[in-house]
Every structure is written in C-alpha cells, then in structure tokens.
Amino acid sequence: MPKDIESKLSRSAKSMKRSAIREILKLLQNPEMISFAGGLPSPESFPVEEVKDISKSILENQGAAALQYGTTEGDPLLREMILKRHSDQGLEAAQENLAISTGSQQALDILSKIFIDPGDVIICGLPSYLGGLSSFNVYGAKPEGIPFDEHGMRVDLLREKIEKLVAGGEKIKFIYVIPDFQNPAGITMPESRRKEILKIADEFDLLVLEDSPYRDIRFEGKTQKLMYEMDQSGRVITLFTFSKIFAPGFRLAWLLADPLIIDKFIMAKQSADICSPVFVQKIAAEYMNRGLLDKNLGKTIELYRSRRDHMLECFNKYMPEGVSWTKPEGGLFLFLKLPEEMNADEVFDLAVKNNVAFVKGSVFHCNDCGKNTMRINFSYCSKETITTGIKRLSGVISDYMKMH
Amino acid sequence: MPKDIESKLSRSAKSMKRSAIREILKLLQNPEMISFAGGLPSPESFPVEEVKDISKSILENQGAAALQYGTTEGDPLLREMILKRHSDQGLEAAQENLAISTGSQQALDILSKIFIDPGDVIICGLPSYLGGLSSFNVYGAKPEGIPFDEHGMRVDLLREKIEKLVAGGEKIKFIYVIPDFQNPAGITMPESRRKEILKIADEFDLLVLEDSPYRDIRFEGKTQKLMYEMDQSGRVITLFTFSKIFAPGFRLAWLLADPLIIDKFIMAKQSADICSPVFVQKIAAEYMNRGLLDKNLGKTIELYRSRRDHMLECFNKYMPEGVSWTKPEGGLFLFLKLPEEMNADEVFDLAVKNNVAFVKGSVFHCNDCGKNTMRINFSYCSKETITTGIKRLSGVISDYMKMH
Numbered sequence: 118m119p120k121d122i123e124s125k126l127s128r129s130a131k132s133m134k135r136s137a138i139r140e141i142l143k144l145l146q147n148p149e150m151i152s153f154a155g156g157l158p159s160p161e162s163f164p165v166e167e168v169k170d171i172s173k174s175i176l177e178n179q180g181a182a183a184l185q186y187g188t189t190e191g192d193p194l195l196r197e198m199i200l201k202r203h204s205d206q207g208l209e210a211a212q213e214n215l216a217i218s219t220g221s222q223q224a225l226d227i228l229s230k231i232f233i234d235p236g237d238v239i240i241c242g243l244p245s246y247l248g249g250l251s252s253f254n255v256y257g258a259k260p261e262g263i264p265f266d267e268h269g270m271r272v273d274l275l276r277e278k279i280e281k282l283v284a285g286g287e288k289i290k291f292i293y294v295i296p297d298f299q300n301p302a303g304i305t306m307p308e309s310r311r312k313e314i315l316k317i318a319d320e321f322d323l324l325v326l327e328d329s330p331y332r333d334i335r336f337e338g339k340t341q342k343l344m345y346e347m348d349q350s351g352r353v354i355t356l357f358t359f360s361k362i363f364a365p366g367f368r369l370a371w372l373l374a375d376p377l378i379i380d381k382f383i384m385a386k387q388s389a390d391i392c393s394p395v396f397v398q399k400i401a402a403e404y405m406n407r408g409l410l411d412k413n414l415g416k417t418i419e420l421y422r423s424r425r426d427h428m429l430e431c432f433n434k435y436m437p438e439g440v441s442w443t444k445p446e447g448g449l450f451l452f453l454k455l456p457e458e459m460n461a462d463e464v465f466d467l468a469v470k471n472n473v474a475f476v477k478g479s480v481f482h483c484n485d486c487g488k489n490t491m492r493i494n495f496s497y498c499s500k501e502t503i504t505t506g507i508k509r510l511s512g513v514i515s516d517y518m519k520m521h
Numbered sequence: 522m523p524k525d526i527e528s529k530l531s532r533s534a535k536s537m538k539r540s541a542i543r544e545i546l547k548l549l550q551n552p553e554m555i556s557f558a559g560g561l562p563s564p565e566s567f568p569v570e571e572v573k574d575i576s577k578s579i580l581e582n583q584g585a586a587a588l589q590y591g592t593t594e595g596d597p598l599l600r601e602m603i604l605k606r607h608s609d610q611g612l613e614a615a616q617e618n619l620a621i622s623t624g625s626q627q628a629l630d631i632l633s634k635i636f637i638d639p640g641d642v643i644i645c646g647l648p649s650y651l652g653g654l655s656s657f658n659v660y661g662a663k664p665e666g667i668p669f670d671e672h673g674m675r676v677d678l679l680r681e682k683i684e685k686l687v688a689g690g691e692k693i694k695f696i697y698v699i700p701d702f703q704n705p706a707g708i709t710m711p712e713s714r715r716k717e718i719l720k721i722a723d724e725f726d727l728l729v730l731e732d733s734p735y736r737d738i739r740f741e742g743k744t745q746k747l748m749y750e751m752d753q754s755g756r757v758i759t760l761f762t763f764s765k766i767f768a769p770g771f772r773l774a775w776l777l778a779d780p781l782i783i784d785k786f787i788m789a790k791q792s793a794d795i796c797s798p799v800f801v802q803k804i805a806a807e808y809m810n811r812g813l814l815d816k817n818l819g820k821t822i823e824l825y826r827s828r829r830d831h832m833l834e835c836f837n838k839y840m841p842e843g844v845s846w847t848k849p850e851g852g853l854f855l856f857l858k859l860p861e862e863m864n865a866d867e868v869f870d871l872a873v874k875n876n877v878a879f880v881k882g883s884v885f886h887c888n889d890c891g892k893n894t895m896r897i898n899f900s901y902c903s904k905e906t907i908t909t910g911i912k913r914l915s916g917v918i919s920d921y922m923k924m925h
Contacts, residue, residue: 118723118724118725118726119726119754120726120728120754120755120756120779121726122728122755122779122781122782123781125636125694125695125728126635126636126785127634127635127636127637127638127641127660128638129634129635130634130635130636130785130788130789133635133785133788133789133792134788135787135788135791136788136791136792143592155590157589157590158589160585160586160588160589163584163585163588163589165580165584165585165588168580168584168588169576169577169580169581169584172573172576172577172580173573173576173577176569176572176573176576177573180567180569180572180573181564181567181569182564182770183770184564184567184569184572184768184769184770184771185561185562185564185567185768185769185770186559186561186764186769186770187770188547219623219772219794219798220794220795222792222793222794222795223793223794225792226792226793226794230531230533230534230659231530231531231533231534231537232529232530232531232534233531234531234532237531248792248795251791251792252792254792255634255789255792256531290529291529322523322524322525324524324526324529350523350524351524351526352524360590364588364589364800365588365589365590365799366586366587366588366589366590366591366798366799366800367588367798367799367800368623368794368795368796368797368798368799375524375526377526377527378526381530381534381537383539384534384537384538384539384540385534385537385659387539387540387655388537388540388626388629388630388652388655388656388658388659389626389627389630389793390623390624390626390627390630390772390794391624391626391652391772392772393772394623394770394771394772394798394801395769395770395771395772396768396770396771396801397798397800397801
C-alpha cells in the first residue's frame, strides 16, 4: 500500500503552522536585510570570555558530571543560585516551587500539556506573545483575547469576558499575562492593575500564567511587584529565562509555582526531554556563583537603553504623520501603529523588498485583528543599522500611505 | 475562592506518573547502593579533554554564535557531519530527511504529538522502552504489545493483532521497534525479521518508528541493516542519539524521516523549545569534524564489551538455578528472567534493602505482564562493582526463591 502520511497526522499537527517569527529569521540570510523582526539579544551582550573561563574550570573539576545525564529537576547549584538571587531581590521561594526548563518555550509547552484539554479556554492579551499562543494552540485551547489600554489588559473587559464564558459553560484554565514590557506591545502593567487581575483570578478560581522574560531589563521607572509575589493562594505560575539576560543558545529557563504544579511539571518533563542540558546548566550556575550575572546585566541594560532611545529618536525624525508607537520602559520591543485602515501585511511585503523586516502585529492577535500594527525589535541592531533601517522603513510606510 | 489545581489538570496530566527509572536514579544518592538500574553511559567513556579543547576553540572562533539562538532545524555543520557519517556507513539521506532533537526523548514526545490523537493505537514490543511508552501515553495512545521470540517481535502475532484491530475499526498509527540490542530485552532483530515487519507495515499502510540509540555499540556479529535503509516508501522514522556515543548531558539526538514528517516535526519543535542548545551542538559538530566520534567509540565498545562479558561470568557463577538471561550482542542492557511464578517487584524491595538496584521488567510491559523479569545495565559500573553487585543480587534472588 502506498504510504499516506497526511491521514495519520494528529488533529493538532494538521493545524500546525510554521512560526511566523522563525520563518522571518531566515530573511537574515540576505546580508543586505536589516531585520527588526527577531527577539534576539545583541551579540555584544554575550559574556564570551567569562563562559570560556567557566567552561574550562567545569570540565577540569567536574567534567564527567557535566557530560552525564542530570536530574529532571535541574542542576543543584543552579537551583540554589536562582533561589538565592530571588531571595536577594525580596522573593522567597522554596526548592519545591522551582523547576528548570529547556527555555521558556518548553515551560509554555509543558504547562499547556498539563492544563489544556481540547476546547478549554485560555485568556490572553490582544496582543500576546506568539510562542505562547502557538503552545496553547497545539493542545487545542480556545484563546480569548482581552484588549489593552495604556496599562495593559483592561480589567472591565476581562471580567465581562469571564462572566460570559462561565455563563456559557466554558472551562477557563488560565489567564496568560506578560506584565513587564509586554511582548509585543511594550506595555508595563502597574502593580494596581496586576492586583486587579489577580483579584478576578481569585474570584473565579483561575490560574495565572505570568511570563516574565524581560523583567530584569528595565531602563527606567520603579520595578513593579510580580503577580507571583502578590499571590496568596498559589495560583500564579511565573516563567523566567536566561535567554535575554545571559545566553539564549543555552536553552535555559526556570519557573516558580505551587509544589503540586511543579510536581506535575517534572513528570511531564521526564517524557519531554528527561533533563535540560547539563553542561550549560553548570556554566550558568557558576556564572551566577561568581556574581557575573548581575554585573554584566548592567551593561546590557545600558546598551539596550541607548538603542531604544536611538530608535525613538529615529521614529520622531523619520516616521510620517499618523504613525504612533509605544515607549517601553524596558525589554526588547516596541509596537508601532499605522492608521486604522492601513494593512501592515502589505507594508511587510514592501519592506522586505526594500531590505528591512519587522513582525506583522496580526500574528500576535488571536482574533485576527491588529492588521495595522507592527512589532519592532531594538536590542539586536547597532545604532548605525537602526538609523539606516528606520529610514528605509519610514520611507516604505510613507510610500504606502500615499498610495492608500 | 480557594485554588483548585487538581480539577484544572488535563486528562493526560491526571494519568501521568513519575518515571520509574528516573525515580530509581535517586537511589544512587545512597553511596552504598550499587545500581544496575539507569541507562547511564560510563563516565570513563566521556571525552572530557577533547570537549575542553573544542569548547575553547568554539568560544574563541564563534563565541557569539554559540551563545545565540539557532535555527530549529539544527546547527548547519552538525547536520552536515551527521549526513556525512551516515553516507560513509552506506546510508544516503538528504538535508530534508534530517532534524536535530533535544535528546531522543524529545523526538519520541514530538512524534507522539504529531501522530497520536487520544484513542489511537500504537503497536510496541512486549517489552518496550519505558520512555517511549510514557510519551505515547501522554498523548492518549492505546498501546498494543506483541510478544517476542529470540529474534524480536513475533511476526505471526503482529499480523494477527493488526488484522483484529483493523477489523475492530481501530486506527493504528505506527509500530514502535528497537531493532538493535533492544531496551530492555537485549535482543537484536535479524534483517529477515525487519523485512517481514516492514512488509506488514507496507501491507496495512502503517508507519514504523525505529528507535536506534545503541546501534553503534556492537560487540560482535554483523551489523544488520536499518529498517530505514530497507524502506522503499518513506514510512520508517529512525531515531539516533549522541547520548550513548558521546555525552547525554548535551541532550542531542537526531532523526531521519520522510520530508513531510520532518517538516511537521520542525513546526512542532518550534513551539516545544525553539531550537536545541546551540553551544553543545557546535561542540558535537566539531567533535565529529575532528574524527573523534568514531575514534573514541572504539574504546567505549571495548569497555562495555568487557563489562558485559564480566557480568555474564558473574551471572554464571552466582545466579541460582532457574534464572535465565539474554546475551546481547551490544548495547547497555541485559534482561533477566526469574521462574514464571516469581515476582520481581518483591525482589526489588529486598534488593534495595541490600543496596543493589535494577529496573522491574513489568514497567516495560504495556499489558502489566513481565512480573518475573528485570532489566540490568552493564555499562555504568566497574568490574569490581559488578562482581559485588551481582553477588548481592544473586543472594537476594536465592533467598527469595527459597522463601517461595
């Protein structure tokens, strides 16, 4: 019998699409292309010399352990260093609240696996991080989006939506939020807003999935408490990552949650990849142990702040009338809005022809809206490249606006 | 409202159990314990000095790239080296047939995700690798087990089972096989048996998931063709790993399959972990590029062969009458059978009290059989430890048999 692969795919595989962002990364292979698309840290932020020294020392002192399988829970020293750093920042968490994951994307995948049955509802922002939406989608979730105001998810609309869903008999599993320098919107929720959302979660007994990859990269303003810190009842799960503050190529992240959730997480991780890569866990642990994480982080923040400032200047100088953008207090992205009736998908095609790329805002909207929005990364390119790229992009947008 | 986490778990999370093998690894924390339980390579097989030298060179020459995100498909040089090695061994595969995974366990998880809907049938051996069974279970598969003879899965029973399942309207997705030095049974399927199974897969249009982690660790006898090499219609997916021939702590493996399957695999991997760890991919690539993989493999094979021989000698010397075992031509495990009416679960409890551990054979049986079987690893312990451990284990089994 000739093979028939299509008919053998699972329902979720049939609906899978290639990630818009990953596909755009391929555009970078064209050396003329200036890409503001990826969420890549700047290579200048990578502590290559320190990693070289630490690698050597680990292979000399614990080489066999670094090449062997590790526990699913994660490297003991790495776990200790993470909890110590949280404690130094005023967040007390126990060993049983912590799990290491192979990047935050794995945490999103595993948490979707352990909470979502097909047809379950998850609540997210309009817009929301695409990688989160993809993971929820794989497990058959129905995403319901809540519009933003300048402080993030609107609480009135959140309550209204939940009441309607509950009345309709829908099973809501969690609210997905990115409180600091939201990806893609660049918005930071003040503590008051976080409290209001947590209150609603309490009232309706919902979990909160708090995704916090950029929290440490704050340029200005006061650090806002994590929802995890405000939570009295163990319903908040918070994701952290080394990808934006150390090295994404190590694929290392962690999460804090209620011990019951961590326990299920570890079980699911056993059959997902047994353990996260051990050698690089040991490198990350020693990097923290030597006090290098926070030392180098200061330089990264300086670098990204100056690039954000420069990008905002370029926007002010070159963007045509009618275009607006967020001014994020930290993170890697800002969000650009064209006039309502404009279509960023069409702008994208023109932009790529002119060797400049961004991510279409529509991919971050679970309800097919946001056609007039664009996500722009400011961490990866040098100031010179930002100038050239934003000139190009502004030109493309001007031309497009004149044609419409 | 007080939180209620249990009611929020997905169906699959409710049925998840901690892996028996991973839990047994914790026994190793007792320094008196001799464990034949894990599937750990010997630390003596790890090329620590070579990795030290290569790490240094990578961080000096391509440090930023090693710390940055990589493509989901995997490091280009690593992909090239893998295809070249296959080609040198007579297996021609194209770039589009290849994907890198974060250990074979990730490949098992992702392939389950893209093929299994709840209620779908997968066919496996009695016994079969526990990590495979766990992954299938997470996605709601109904496993159907086929008994073995001395050459592996019995073809008459396989055909009978498939005919019955098809007649009953069941949807069978794939046949899961471990043709070389099967885990846990230690049995190698001759080419003729592989051909017969492939013929049945052709006849009923089934996929074949060929798991091949130990293939390169052959002590004696002629290498048997992979089912992937015999397959004319692209229905065989084959998993390979660096965990048993290089460093499990790197979490690196790969698979070969039809391009359509690889394409879906990559999409699913994007939302599973974006990419496998980049720094260690580059180390593995350069390790192969310098010709070290096959050079060091020879030493590993010598080491494991001598340990297998020694363990078989100890079995012959110390095991009581009525106990039998397989004599594997390669790999890491042998399989021990107590008389039919004996219960290895009870032997396990006694053994642990006497500071020696193995894995109960029942966990590898999807039908709750195999109560009188045990999996014994011979790669990890030194000869001296093997002698002490097998003396202890034989004593425990003797005592147990006298009591029953």
